[in-house]
Amino acid sequence: MSQEVLVLNSDYEPLNICNMRRAIALVFLGKVDVLHEDGHSFHTVSSIYTAPSVVRLRNHVRRPTPQLKLSRRSVLARDNHTCQYCGYRGTDLTVDHVIPKRLGGKNTWDNLVACCKKCNSKKSDKTLAQFGHPLLHTPRKPKYVPFISFTKFVNGSRNLIWRDYLPVFQETNPEFVTAERESMANAAG
Secondary structure, eight states, X not given: OOOEEEEEOTTSOEEEEEEHHHHHHHHHTTOEEEEEEEEEEEEOSSOEEEEEEEEEESSOOOOOOOOOOOOHHHHHXXXXXXXXXXXOBOXXXXXXXXXXXXXXOOSSTTTEEEEOHHHHHHHTTOOHHHHTOOOSSOOOOOSOOOSSOXXXXXXXXXXXXXXXXXXXXXXXXXXXXXXXXXXXXHHHO
16 A cells, blocks of 8 residues: 555645555545545455545645745755756756855755766866856746645656646656647647
8 A cells, every 4th residue: 555645625726645545544534535546456354445546625624825945855856856967867866056155156946956976076166157067957946836745746747647636837847848748739730
């Protein structure tokens, strides 16, 4: 039961991603309606049930507007785990200051990018002009602030069923945007 389930508020706004055990408990307590099932099944003593993939709360939960926190994980998620200098994709990335700290660079969304260890050591504390590599994408603070963690939001946008319920956030996954544009062009032409 390691699958994850998207939890929506009663107005279909994404609230959380929980584990399957928690989602099943919510279903049996009558607190949620199952909108999509993932095709897997689980067994009880007397029955077999299909595991949920997306559930919606029956009662509305009011939550304060979340604040997007600047962290290493959120910078890596924003940049889709891709080095912003060479395009390397991986899990062993670091975070680099575009304007080095010694030159007054701050820890802000506009000054931090995902960077592979090789590019980070080459760039060191040089400016972009001194380094000679342009950035693949201009770093900026994400405009959409999800109720769920930013990292889970980005990962969840890869789930085909969940995409119907997650707001479009083009900055998180450039490959998805390119694929969407191509499919729209093919459908139109």
